[in-house]
Amino acid sequence: QLQLVESGGGLVQAGDSLRLSCVASGRTFRSYDMGWFRQTPGKQRVLVAGITSDSTRYYVDSVRGRFTISRDNAKNTVYLQMNSLKPEDTAVYYCARKRPGVIGLTFSEIDYDYWGQGTQVTVSS
Numbered sequence: 001q002l003q004l005v006e007s008g009g010g011l012v013q014a015g016d017s018l019r020l021s022c023v024a025s026g027r028t029f030r031s032y033d034m035g036w037f038r039q040t041p042g043k044q045r046v047l048v049a050g051i052t053s054d055s056t057r058y059y060v061d062s063v064r065g066r067f068t069i070s071r072d073n074a075k076n077t078v079y080l081q082m083n084s085l086k087p088e089d090t091a092v093y094y095c096a097r098k099r100p101g102v103i104g105l106t107f108s109e110i111d112y113d114y115w116g117q118g119t120q121v122t123v124s125s
Contacts, residue, residue: 001026001114002024002025002026002097002114003024003025003114004022004023004024004025004095004096004097004114004115004116005022005023005116005117006020006021006022006093006094006095006116006117006118006119007020007021007022007023007119008020008021008119009092009093009119009120009121009122010120010121010122011122011124012085012121012122012123012124013123013124013125014085014086014087014123014124014125015084015085016085016123017081017082017083017084017085018082018085018121019079019080019081019082020036020079020080020082020093020095020119020121021077021078021079022034022036022077022078022079022080022095022116023075023076023077024076024077024078024097025076026076029073029076030053030073031053031100032053032097032098032100033050033051033052033053033097033098033102034050034051034069034071034078034095034096034097034098035047035049035050035051035095035096035097035098035112036048036049036050036069036078036080036093036094036095036096037093037094037095037096037109037112038089038091038092038093038094038121039091039092039094039118040090040091040092044109045094045109046060046107046109047060047106047107047108047109048060048062048063048067048080048093049063049067049068049069049080050069050098050105050106050107051069051070051071051078052105055070055071056105057069057070058105060107062088063082063089066082066083066084066085067080067081067082067083068080068081068083069081078095080093082121085121085123086123087123087124087125088123089121089123090121090122090123091121092118092119092120092121093118093119093120093121094115094116094117094118095115095116096109096112096113096114096115096116097112097113097114098111098112098113099111099112099113
């Protein structure tokens, strides 16, 4: 039904910046709540930033002040601007859609139903 395609990952040094993009299919993107998750080997996906359909934004503590999530509904795109990157930010980053009808600002993976393929972010010391 819904396709999400991430891009923008890469290999950078600590302190550098990256901007991830996620392009969604469909004509109702503006109604979706979206999130960015990250995952390292052997660990579960963790939401790092979320944005609602009315552009309320929220973050996990470890990225607050460094990462900014935004959306451009005209382009069916959600972005994650990552500044002051740290080695511990190294992960595969995934874009996801929150299940319609889920209320509130949630960090739970089970509240999201469509996922992109992921884009690798590697931050060297």
